[in-house]
Amino acid sequence: MYEYKEAVINLAHQLKEFRSVAIISHVRPDADAIGSQIAMAKWLKSFGTDVLCHNDDPIPANIKWLTDIEPVEFYTQTELESCDAFLFVDGNTPDRFGEYADFFRNAGKPAFMIDHHPQPDESLFKAMVSVPAAGSTAELVFYLYQNTNPDLIEPETATALYAGIMTDTGSFRFDSVGAHTHMIISELIRKGQLNVARIHERIYDTMSENQLKLISRALEQISCDPKTKLSVMYITEKDLEETGCTHEDTEGLINYPLSLKETKIAILFSERRNKVKMSLRSKSDFNVNTLARFFDGGGHAKAAGAWHPGPMENAVEEVSEKVRELLKE
Ligand code: 5GP
Ligand code: MN
Numbered sequence: 396m397y398e399y400k401e402a403v404i405n406l407a408h409q410l411k412e413f414r415s416v417a418i419i420s421h422v423r424p425d426a427d428a429i430g431s432q433i434a435m436a437k438w439l440k441s442f443g444t445d446v447l448c449h450n451d452d453p454i455p456a457n458i459k460w461l462t463d464i465e466p467v468e469f470y471t472q473t474e475l476e477s478c479d480a481f482l483f484v485d486g487n488t489p490d491r492f493g494e495y496a497d498f499f500r501n502a503g504k505p506a507f508m509i510d511h512h513p514q515p516d517e518s519l520f521k522a523m524v525s526v527p528a529a530g531s532t533a534e535l536v537f538y539l540y541q542n543t544n545p546d547l548i549e550p551e552t553a554t555a556l557y558a559g560i561m562t563d564t565g566s567f568r569f570d571s572v573g574a575h576t577h578m579i580i581s582e583l584i585r586k587g588q589l590n591v592a593r594i595h596e597r598i599y600d601t602m603s604e605n606q607l608k609l610i611s612r613a614l615e616q617i618s619c620d621p622k623t624k625l626s627v628m629y630i631t632e633k634d635l636e637e638t639g640c641t642h643e644d645t646e647g648l649i650n651y652p653l654s655l656k657e658t659k660i661a662i663l664f665s666e667r668r669n670k671v672k673m674s675l676r677s678k679s680d681f682n683v684n685t686l687a688r689f690f691d692g693g694g695h696a697k698a699a700g701a702w703h704p705g706p707m708e709n710a711v712e713e714v715s716e717k718v719r720e721l722l723k724e
Contacts, residue, residue, distance in 0.1 A: 397528040403539040409522045415445035417478040421486035422451045422493045426458045428485040430559030431532040433465040434552050451493025457601040464551045483508040485532040487515035530571030533559025537579050553587025609638040624659035626652035631666045649674040671703040671710040
């Protein structure tokens with residue numbers, strides 16, 4: 396369990412002072428980002444605050460339904476500037492929030508943050524809830540409700556928070572999960588009368604035939620280095636083209652190399668025009684956030700993301716070499 400109380404009360408207290416708040420979630424959003432954002436929007440609206448929920452990217456199809464609760468859109472800088480304050484959700488530095496990073500840094504608006512990633516850009520925020528030990532940002536948003544007005548948690552908010560916690564804890568199985576996680580879940584199910592099987596199905600059982608074809612291709616190429624226990628999977632633009640898939644369809648594929656018994660570290664390399672996106676995971680005490688930071692990325696100790704300028708072969712070779720180097724240290 397971790398400390399959060401003072402920080403959530405302070406954030407809540409300060410946020411209530413504004414008439415309008417732009418709530419911003421990170422690029423390539425996941426259910427934790429969107430669920431937390433929506434729940435914060437509902438919390439602020441309950442005090443009569445005007446909100447805009449901004450995201451730089453399209454919302455993935457399997458979580459798009461969450462935005463029926465509260466719309467999340469791409470807004471112009473002028474629209475965002477009309478708000479009195481910015482609240483950043485599930486990310487802790489402007490670069491995680493897309494092409495407006497410089498604008499967010501220099502807009503001169505009071506900025507706030509609620510997040511669970513390590514190494515926050517502290518100087519930017521007037522107040523923040525920054526708890527790397529938390530399994531999800533949605534947990535922290537739950538505590539914000541619980542310590543201000545727990546009765547505000549109704550079915551839609553409970554659904555949004557449940558989706559965030561479920562996905563960011565790998566369906567309640569990561570190291571970050573404890574009794575407190577299940578206490579929160581129990582409260583959410585009770586307050587929201589949740590049908591958890593239905594939420595799980597809407598988020599996870601959404602594969603298309605094309606996606607299954609892509610997986611089948613990618614599975615054939617998985618290899619695990621017997622020395623480093625690094626398992627690598629890669630997807631090229633050609634794979635996507637020939638199976639009729641998009642980049643969004645690669646979401647979650649990293650779990651296949653990770654599920655191999657021998658694997659200690661898994662990386663999915665995915666070609667994006669002239670770059671290579673990497674998803675990094677660890678099943679050991681090897682810290683993939685440290686690795687990601689060498690390659691223009693970051694994240695958590697056990698799950699991180701990074702970028703390589705390409706081409707694919709160089710990305711695989713250089714990152715594998717860095718893994719060998721870090722393992723020696
Ligand atoms: P994924 O593999 O799902 O893209 O990313 C796993 C985690 O790594 C995300 O939840 C996020 O915390 C982090 N992450 C992904 N991409 C980036 C990135 O480009 N920069 C940073 N700092 N973190 C990232
Ligand atoms: Mn998160």
